[in-house]
Amino acid sequence: MSTPPSRRQPAGAAVLREDVTEAIRAAVFEELAAVGFARMSIEGIARRAGVGKTAVYRRWKSKLSLVLDLLTAFAAQGLPAPATGSLYGDVRALLEVAAHALRHPVASQVIPDLLVEAARHPEIADAIKAALLDGQQGVAALVVRDAVARGELPAGADPDRALDLIVGPLYWRLVVVRTPLPEGYLDDLASAAVAALKA
Amino acid sequence: MSTPPSRRQPAGAAVLREDVTEAIRAAVFEELAAVGFARMSIEGIARRAGVGKTAVYRRWKSKLSLVLDLLTAFAAQGLPAPATGSLYGDVRALLEVAAHALRHPVASQVIPDLLVEAARHPEIADAIKAALLDGQQGVAALVVRDAVARGELPAGADPDRALDLIVGPLYWRLVVVRTPLPEGYLDDLASAAVAALKA
Numbered sequence: 224m225s226t227p228p229s230r231r232q233p234a235g236a237a238v239l240r241e242d243v244t245e246a247i248r249a250a251v252f253e254e255l256a257a258v259g260f261a262r263m264s265i266e267g268i269a270r271r272a273g274v275g276k277t278a279v280y281r282r283w284k285s286k287l288s289l290v291l292d293l294l295t296a297f298a299a300q301g302l303p304a305p306a307t308g309s310l311y312g313d314v315r316a317l318l319e320v321a322a323h324a325l326r327h328p329v330a331s332q333v334i335p336d337l338l339v340e341a342a343r344h345p346e347i348a349d350a351i352k353a354a355l356l357d358g359q360q361g362v363a364a365l366v367v368r369d370a371v372a373r374g375e376l377p378a379g380a381d382p383d384r385a386l387d388l389i390v391g392p393l394y395w396r397l398v399v400v401r402t403p404l405p406e407g408y409l410d411d412l413a414s415a416a417v418a419a420l421k422a
Numbered sequence: 423m424s425t426p427p428s429r430r431q432p433a434g435a436a437v438l439r440e441d442v443t444e445a446i447r448a449a450v451f452e453e454l455a456a457v458g459f460a461r462m463s464i465e466g467i468a469r470r471a472g473v474g475k476t477a478v479y480r481r482w483k484s485k486l487s488l489v490l491d492l493l494t495a496f497a498a499q500g501l502p503a504p505a506t507g508s509l510y511g512d513v514r515a516l517l518e519v520a521a522h523a524l525r526h527p528v529a530s531q532v533i534p535d536l537l538v539e540a541a542r543h544p545e546i547a548d549a550i551k552a553a554l555l556d557g558q559q560g561v562a563a564l565v566v567r568d569a570v571a572r573g574e575l576p577a578g579a580d581p582d583r584a585l586d587l588i589v590g591p592l593y594w595r596l597v598v599v600r601t602p603l604p605e606g607y608l609d610d611l612a613s614a615a616v617a618a619l620k621a
Contacts, residue, residue, distance in 0.1 A: 388614055390594060399593065419587070420614070
């Protein structure tokens, strides 16, 4: 893609700028995994990315905005409504995506980190909610809508309750208890969630 | 309780020692809530408790052992098996205790803090598991055992799966999503969990 002429920069500058942005993003992941959100600094990120602090501050105003930007990109992955044609199929597909996401370092290290900040700072809680939960709640709403249309769930079924029942047990297991899933566990969890949704 | 004669201390010293211990415990709660585990220091705890650093180190060897000691005391509260005579009753009672615990500052601030550490340090994960999860898994095992004896669950029902299905949705809602519970939500969650357990 070429740089618009109005910016009057050589094409190479745009490429380099993209590289720096990507280097900073990668450095944030590594810093978060290594030291955590509380101990992470813009200095440390810049050092790891091999750029100056101003290169970071030109793109993001704080470490929080940097991390929320990463989270938003992460949350946007793999979130199309499953639309498998059955409630069990949709729930099973959601669990597959969620299990994959919850095993990713972003989820297993960064999300718990941010929940810690969220417990002390309501504005962070709101930002996390917008970055991570809104997408999931949207998908849950579509799954519930389709199930209601098929007659698998009663009209008025609550999408937030559905998300609690589908994702909650898996989150608890993978993020809190952290024990391996037995063979066939996601299939079993999908059956259990469908029974819970219909209860 | 009197001090054993072998220690050769006046009775007043024992009382004072208990007061110091309690002052330190209270200071740890306040420090954790204020600054979080990562930023908390023995110096800060001692200052808040109005004691010297050595008074803390005489009792606990590190901030981690201090926090795990608090967690163990917290986890020991309210964990008798419910034994209400029905699976629904037992699940509803567990949810009541869990909802109370998860709204307590220890749970909403300290547990997420420690999960962050656990993601980086397996030894902390093991200690948290021993302090918090073993008790809950024990109660879940008793609830499942009683339900099997009554014929409400099939023989061989897995207590870990039961805990995932009972506590997971509530943990997700109260600790991750952090939206208020609608009226009657725990009753509804208990019905959903029973249906999931039987699925």
